[in-house]
Amino acid sequence: QKEVEQDPGPLSVPEGAIVSLNCTYSNSAFQYFMWYRQYSRKGPELLMYTYSSGNKEDGRFTAQVDKSSKYISLFIRDSQPSDSATYLCAMSSGYSSASKIIFGSGTRLSIRP
C-alpha cells in the first residue's frame, strides 16, 4: 500500500465549476499537509499548506484536513482554464525544511472554457 493515494484523473470540468481534489494516506505521523500545482514539464509550486486537522482558505482555494479519516481535500471555486494543471498532494511528519515530503501521484485537472 502506498503511503499516499491520489486519484490520477484526468478530471475535466467546465469553467466556473467547483473542483474537489482528494488524497488519502496511511501514516498517522503525518502532521503537515501541502498541495502543489504542477504545469506540464515544470516543477511543482506550493498552493496551500496546513498543519494538522482543519480548514484553510486562500482566495479561490480551500484546503481541508481530516486526520481522523486520514483524508485531505483541495477545493477550487470559480475554476478557470488557467487552473488546468496537475495537482499534487504532499505531506510530512516533520516541520523542518529537511523533513522528507511524500507526494501523491497527482491529479490531472482540465478546465473547459
Added chain:
Amino acid sequence: GAVVSQHPSWVICKSGTSVKIECRSLDFQATTMFWYRQFPKQSLMLMATSNEGSKATYEQGVEKDKFLINHASLTLSTLTVTSAHPEDSSFYICSAVLGTSAVNEQFFGPGTRLTVL
C-alpha cells in the same frame, strides 16, 4: 521570491554516457537541496538529500554510485547520472531550502527531462 533554476531543461544522450544536471538557488543560500525523480503520470520520488559540504544521503533503492551528487557551494548542487541507460529516462527535479525554513518552504526547480537513447 526564492528562485531555483536547473540546467539543462532537456537533455538527450546515448546509452552508456554520463549526464550532469545543475541545480542553482538564484537569490538565496541553500544549505540543503533535494533531488527527486518523476516518471510519467507518477509521483515525485525523493532520490537523495544533499547538504553543502557533506556527502549526500540517498534513499533506499537509489544507487549512489550511479547518481553522483555534489553540493560544493550554498547555491549549487549537481546530479550526475553515470553510464545512463534508457530506464534512467525521467524528469529530474531539485528543490532547495534555507537552513531554518519549514517543510513547506522547499522551492522547486523547473526540472530537467532526461532521455537516454
